[in-house]
Amino acid sequence: MKKLIPTCLFLLSLSVFSQKEQEKTTINNPQTKKGYTIANLKPANSNSYFSDETTNNNSNTSKNKVTVKESKLIKKAYEYFDMLWYAEAAKLFEQALEENKENYTKDILQKAGDSHYYNTNMERAYHWYQILYDTYKDDLTPDQIFKYSHALKGNGKYGKAKRFMRMYNRMKKDEPTGVELNTEDNARNEQVLDQILNKKPNYEVKNLAVNTENSDFSPMFYSNDKIVFASAKDSSFFNTRRYKWNNQPYLDLYVAKINQQSDDLKDAIKFSKKVNTKYHEASVTFSPDNKTMYFTRNNYGKKLKRDKNGINNLKLYMSKKINGEWSEAVELPFNSDEYSTGHPALSPDGKQLYFVSDMPGSIGETDIFVVDVLEDGLFSTPKNLGPEINTEQKEMFPFLNNKKLYFSSNGHIGLGGLDVYEVAYDEEGFKDVVNVGQPINSNKDDFSYIINEETQKGYFASNRKGGKGDDDIYSFKNLIVEEVNENAIAGVVTEIVTGDLMPNALVTLLDENNIKLKEIVTEEDGSFVFEDLDSNTKYKLQANKETFFDEELNTATKENQVVNVDIAMRKLHDMIAIENGIKKLKTEKIFFDFDKSYIRQDASVELDKLVDVMTEYPNMKIKIESHTDVRGNNAYNKYLSDKRAKSTRKYIISKGIDENRIISAIGYGEEQLINGCEDGVNCSREKHQENRRSEFIIVEM
Structure with missing residues (x-):
């Protein structure tokens, strides 16, 4: 489930589904089957993932071919990357690239960008992806283009991101099962993005005091006055264990009281010792009576368990409250050592359990599934929510109330990173997916959204700028906005x-x-x-x-x-100028010898530049205007300038420009002098030569 979990949301709910799934706990890691593991409970680009801190003894850096002489530095960077230790890998890749430009290979640039991408550092990811594109633009895969577009959004470059999403859609059609979006679909998607950007905010959001310098995310209502959430806060003075994906402490579940006046969280303490372990726990949901809980944890019993690729996946666990104490957790029957499950969410009546997984049959990197909660602790077969909800990318952090399903995704049209979406549902199924807009969503990861229907207040997590840590929890309240007619x-x-x-x-x-x-x-x-x-x-x-x-x-x-x-x-070409509202091709003046109409050598150099511009702009049409000085009589000068215009036209056509693109070639004689050298004025040869010229007016582009 690599990247099943947004910056913080994944950590708790499906650390294996998120970037935090770095430590062989990723469900959707390109180095493994899908890179999702229970080790990463948060989104792929966020710091709240569940991951196993131990190294993958089966990792093989030979999978990463280096075309330059392998230094110890690069070998170690690949080793860290294969183990999903992205924070450490990023440092070494950057050091190698800064030391030697010969290291600018396609794979090393990609890994440098990915190391930051999987840790939600979109600024640095964008930096390396841009160099990758500029250097290897003709040799990139759809996935690489998608990540570049994603990083562009993460830096607020929406216009450029649109261009690369169009490129991504075109490239997808060339895959065996690929289908290209048509022009109408692309235009519709871009219009949806514009609508999101221009939608008036109707929420008030606030960063909470409970946040730490590490990851805090996946809030969930617990009774009427408490919130349970995941945090990587280091609460033990002697605790030095770190999750190598992001060099933060492992995630634990905490419980805090809700301040009813400010909506802040206070008096946060660790949740039950029967639930928290020395590895990751995150993303929790409670039954309506608060006597049963489901949560995400690394695949961990008495020891960490790994799949055939050495990945410690994520699993769903259940615990029951007996005599006021939570019981030892047991894993759910549809878990597997070979894929990840996480991010549980119960329906309001407790009869259905929604969750995230990269199990066989998934549409994308991580999908949302649902099972019926049957009697006697049994569950129905997992059912994929289908393409109306799930995309080829990541869907995660589901939450339900009586009317809507909320979830986070980087596959639906959004502002960048994970965005929060809502979709109404009834007995007939799900309706249209809608982006909840700003300020809930930003150009970073926004996830683990929950809302109280009655109060229209709730919480979510984000790694947006201005926070206290990698992933912070925010409170929000829905502002009542009076509907007005707006055209x-x-x-x-x-x-x-x-x-x-x-x-x-x-x-x-x-x-x-x-x-x-x-x-x-x-x-x-x-x-x-x-x-x-x-x-x-x-x-x-x-x-x-x-x-x-x-x-x-x-x-x-x-x-x-x-x-x-x-x-x-479109930016004007350097040779295109606007003079008095008229577009002209700006060349050095095309001079002619006295009383001659042939193209001089210096003139041919300038005309060749003009031909290059017309080739660059195939729809450009021009008209040619030639002029003389005042020496000679008017009629002859008119005749001479017309010959010069026709000579210029002939030269341009001889260089391959269609004759229909030259609308006219007219001589004006001495009618349009550009200096004061009129009849009877004593002027130098140089001054007279200024008036012997040809000009090129752009009629159409």
Whole structure:
């Protein structure tokens, strides 16, 4: 279940499903069958995973082929990576890359990025993935492109992330069972992202005092006034054991009281000794009467157990409260040494148990399953929730109330990392999956969301910036927002190639008769919004920014909705300039000898540059304007300049440019002088030569 668990959520609920599954406890590790293990209870990119601290004696660094001379440093980095000790591996890979550029092989760059990716350090993951892409862009796999896109989102680069998700979808079609999203699907997905970004927040969130510098996550309601959660807080002065995935103490379950006024958690103490062990425990759920609990733990009895690949997977355990004390935990019958199970969540009536696993039959890296809780401690056969919920990536941390299923995923459209989603359900099944939006979700991992239906208050975990530790628990309350009629057009302006957000672009709103209605300058994040518009009305948007081509899009409002429109602008080529609103190909002037029309050697060099630009922009069409100085009579100068224009046109066509792309080639003689060298004015040869020129006007791009 590698990466079954978000930064903190996975640690408790399915440490094997998350990045924390590093220590051979990962359920979805590329080095193992799926890298998920009970050792990692939190999301793949978070620090709250369950993992076994012991090394994998069967790890084999020969699986990682190094094309450069293997140094001891690189060998050790691969060894740590194979053992899922990502924090240590990241240090060594970075050291090796900083010491020697010859180490910039595809595999080492990938491992450097992955080591950070699996620990939710998206800044460093993005750094190495970007170098990987720039160096080996034609030789990357769909998975590598997906991770790069994910890291881009994790750094708030949504425009560029969209471009790489399009690339990922195109690459997936080439796989044996791959299906490419069509243009309409891609556009719909991008519109969903825009809607999430522009959705007005209706939650108030607060970081809790109970958080530590390590991972705290997977909160769960326990009675009316307590929360049980997972934490890697080091509560023992003599405890030096560390989980090598992230160099933090192992996870334990804690219980804390809810401060009814502030919603903070106080007086946190360790949960029952019958439940906590020296390895990971996390992600817990309780029966309606609070007498039965299910939780995630490393595959650990009297000793750690491993699968055939040496991985210590995660398992689900059950404990019952007898005479006020929790009993020794027993594992559930559908566990296996060969795959991970974790992140349990009971339905409100206690009759169904939802959980996360990478068991055979999974759709993605980790899926959500459900079993019926039968009498006498029996369970039905696990059932996959299907493609409406599960994607090819990770779904985890389920939570249910009487109306909705909540879960975290990095496979549905989101803001980056794990996002929280909700889906209504009834006797007919699940409805549409909806991203809960900001501020619950961020560009980092957001997971283990729980909510009290009556109070509309709850808790979740996140490794977003501004926290106290790797994964922090946040409280939230749903703000009551009065519904208002809203007809608006909103969007983001980006650079079409890099996907970078473009602040300070001028966006103009026009009606369908091209009458200007409003103007807005984009914010620092490239966003804009036009509000209080007429419903079901057609509009035009124009975007302008210096050194960029103007863009124009048609759109229309809908009844009481925010319509999202992205505008991607193309940067002007260095040889393209705008003079008095007219686009021109900017070359060194094309000079001609006196009274001649042939192309000089210096002119051919400049015209070749022009040909290169027209080749780069295959839809570009131009017109050629040639001019003379005042020497000679007007009629002859008109004739001479026309010959020069035709000569220039002929040269460009001879270099492979279609003749239909040159709309006209006209000589203007001495009609458009650019200096004061008129008839009767004494000018030098150089000054007269300035007027003997050809210019190239861009008519169409």
